[in-house]
Amino acid sequence: MYEVYFEHFNKKVPLTEAEQSLIKSRLAVKKIRKKQYLLQEGDICKTIAFVEKGLLRSYTVDENGGEHIMQFAVEGWFISDLYSFLTGEPATYNIEAVEDSELVMISKSAYDELLTKCAKYEKFSRILITGAYIALQKRINSLMSFTLEERYETFMKQYPEIAQRVPQHMIASYIGLTPETLSRVRKRIATNK
């Protein structure tokens, strides 16, 4: 049930048995079915979810009803509305299961407790968030500097496994364009090869 989680954890920060049980005792497991919501805009985000199995997305909805995907999370990734989680303010993101998924959940109180009680938990958290930060910088650069073709190809190269598991219009949303435009971009790429 916690295999993927601790496998990742130990890869970044090796744990003793005792540390592992302490952490495990503060976690909870949750199963969620496709199209169900883990979080909806306006609610307070009470947990950080780590994906054991499955695939989720977080997204915002703009004033015209358009969806904009902020993040995909597959096995080994975490997903949350961190701002809401840390501040207790209402969430700006929706989080929805794209596939039936199994999650390892941590509440705010458990999170705070583990951060103070367990130095390795803090280290793991820092490492994860640092990697996520670097990935977001790359994404901003892609949004600002790349052509549509480059944005699409960078995504496909960087996340081939996600590309195979989500519909194309979600890829379009993630890289910031409409489904129609992505379809034409793909056609352009296909013909110029």
Next chain:
Amino acid sequence: MYEVYFEHFNKKVPLTEAEQSLIKSRLAVKKIRKKQYLLQEGDICKTIAFVEKGLLRSYTVDENGGEHIMQFAVEGWFISDLYSFLTGEPATYNIEAVEDSELVMISKSAYDELLTKCAKYEKFSRILITGAYIALQKRINSLMSFTLEERYETFMKQYPEIAQRVPQHMIASYIGLTPETLSRVRKRIATNK
């Protein structure tokens, strides 16, 4: 010399005198004049810089020579090419002083040492990077979902002090549009009020 740095540090994570001297002994001060580079694309990023005084920007240059600003850093912020810093790969960003600046610098070896020797340094690092991560998510959302007007107004509201210290074309670059377009956006905003 380290006033701003430790003021921020203590605000997030209170330090004892001993901890403070340990950390201070691993830091270095650097002054840099306007228009000078702290880092150039292709070089290895050897340090994380914390801004004591002044203002810097990091940016990429695209294939047409266009500049895209990834980050501004003013007093109390850090700036670096974290990917290059952590991996030793060549930097993708340029970092340039927009004003004469005073920096508190930490090298990779000192960073690694402090992370292992000083739990509070790790905590401070985690808190800083978490805040930076949340800010980047907001920026991506702004790039994907907002109109140009909203992007500009969000920037002005969020960073009024930066807005007063950098030329407009840098704001344009940061929010992902051309100087000409920003000029017209400002005009639209002015006339509709």
Next chain:
DNA sequence: CGAATCTCTTGATCAAAATCAATGCTTTTT
């Protein structure tokens, strides 16, 4: 001080991407 460089604005034109609309295919659901 005077020349050069920056900075911002405005106008005209062009190119790119969004939007609107329709169709054929799959996949789900009942």
Next chain:
DNA sequence: AAAAAGCATTGATTTTGATCAAGAGATTCG
């Protein structure tokens, strides 16, 4: 198995923002 919903593509049109070009202040630098 039929109906419904979801998905990708294509075409026509419109809108948006980039580009090209010029000029008028500021500011900086020698």
